[in-house]
Amino acid sequence: MNLLNDEILNKYxxxxxxxxxxxxxxxxxxxxxxxxxxxxxxxxxHEGLKNITGIKTSPNFTFVVMAKIKSRMKKKKxxxxxxxxxxxxxxSICLIITGxxxxxxxxxxxxxxxLTHIMNTYLNYIIFFNDKMKDILNPNIILMFGSITTFGIxxxxxxxxxxHKRTQxxxxxxx
Amino acid sequence: MEKPTDQEIIExxxxxxxxxxxxxxxxxxxxxxPLLVRMLKNELEAEEVLQDCFLKAYNSLKDFRYEAKFxxxxxxxxxxxxxxxxxxxxxxxxxxxxxxxxxxxxxxKENFRILEQKDISNFxxxxxxxxxxxxxxxxxxFYLENMTCKEISGxxxxxxxxxxxxxxxxxxxxxxVILKNKFAEELL
Numbered sequence: 001m002n003l004l005n006d007e008i009l010n011k012y013x014x015x016x017x018x019x020x021x022x023x024x025x026x027x028x029x030x031x032x033x034x035x036x037x038x039x040x041x042x043x044x045x046h047e048g049l050k051n052i053t054g055i056k057t058s059p060n061f062t063f064v065v066m067a068k069i070k071s072r073m074k075k076k077k078x079x080x081x082x083x084x085x086x087x088x089x090x091x092s093i094c095l096i097i098t099g100x101x102x103x104x105x106x107x108x109x110x111x112x113x114x115l116t117h118i119m120n121t122y123l124n125y126i127i128f129f130n131d132k133m134k135d136i137l138n139p140n141i142i143l144m145f146g147s148i149t150t151f152g153i154x155x156x157x158x159x160x161x162x163x164h165k166r167t168q169x170x171x172x173x174x175x
Numbered sequence: 176m177e178k179p180t181d182q183e184i185i186e187x188x189x190x191x192x193x194x195x196x197x198x199x200x201x202x203x204x205x206x207x208x209p210l211l212v213r214m215l216k217n218e219l220e221a222e223e224v225l226q227d228c229f230l231k232a233y234n235s236l237k238d239f240r241y242e243a244k245f246x247x248x249x250x251x252x253x254x255x256x257x258x259x260x261x262x263x264x265x266x267x268x269x270x271x272x273x274x275x276x277x278x279x280x281x282x283x284k285e286n287f288r289i290l291e292q293k294d295i296s297n298f299x300x301x302x303x304x305x306x307x308x309x310x311x312x313x314x315x316x317f318y319l320e321n322m323t324c325k326e327i328s329g330x331x332x333x334x335x336x337x338x339x340x341x342x343x344x345x346x347x348x349x350x351x352v353i354l355k356n357k358f359a360e361e362l363l
Contacts, residue, residue, distance in 0.1 A: 006350070010343045037354065045349040048295035049318040052303075054209045057222055062200045065229045069193065072230070 004028050004035050006042070013039075013046050079162070086155060181245040188236060196236075200229055203246065207253045209319050213303060213311035214257040224260050228253045243329060250320070250330040254312060261308065302349055313341045 011017050012025050029035050187195040211221035231252055303311055316322045324338045
């Protein structure tokens with residue numbers, strides 16, 4: 001070690017040098033005023049940085065963050081309730097349809113003939129629906145079908161809109 | 176009465192005591208804020224980003240497994256969010272994220288006089304604002320948050336050696352300004 005470079009002086013300040021090297025550094029420092037100046041300057045920087053006071057956030061910072069968290073949690077909860085309610089309605093409809101189909105199948109029939117029986121039942125239903133199609137011009141049926149379709153469209157549009165809004169907010173945050 | 180540890184607060188929040196999260200906010204807001212201000216060079220923007228960081232941390236708290244200290248994990252969020260913000264604003268990250276091989280050139284304000292030790296703090300405070308983001312981050316984490324080089328390397332995704340190089344480069348740049356202005360001689 002012939003020269004005291006800045007790296008060694010930095011390590012000297014941080015106490016990262018071996019005791020034998022510290023001794024050499026001390027000797028070199030005593031012999032050169034230039035080294036002393038550099039060390040003093042680095043020590044000034046180190047001390048100056050240690051004594052820097054931090055910058056503080058605005059006084060209501062915590063309140064604002066907590067309010068944001070609460071509002072997000074509430075919205076999340078509402079979204080979950082909405083999705084649960086729609087899902088439960090759809091499941092209920094499916095269960096009713098399944099129950100109705102099953103109630104019309106004779107479960108006591110033997111396994112081999114049961115499949116034939118199920119096929120026959122479905123064929124009967126197709127014939128039944130075919131007959132019913134003739135009544136489709138009935139205004140009441142059109143009204144009911146239209147209401148269900150509109151309901152479905154409204155729900156889909158709402159979910160799409162919410163999703164779009166959320167994506168937009170996320171994008172704005174990034175910007 | 177002893178203050179609850181970070182882990183105790185996190186467990187309480189996980190159990191559903193949402194309001195306990197404010198304890199963590201109070202504990203870390205003024206620690207992370209200087210880091211963001213130094214990186215983004217704008218206090219209003221820094222406060223907004225810090226709010227987002229706390230929201231992100233809250234949403235991810237259930238996945239926090241204590242593999243690192245909460246502070247390290249949180250500073251990682253803060254640092255990465257600030258980088259994303261800088262990137263999104265289409266600032267030249269390269270200019271803020273100088274390669275460690277690049278030289279730092281800082282200049283002091285004219286007519287700055289160092290009469291006492293406390294003036295040095297104000298002096299270096301002004302110089303920090305001229306530092307590129309990466310350098311300012313290391314200085315903030317090391318001196319303001321009292322983090323070790325190892326912890327800083329965990330936050331910034333750099334090797335410990337690189338962190339030390341950045342720290343030394345920043346100090347040397349400050350030292351050069353001090354020597355140039357002969358402040359050291361005044362205080363010798």
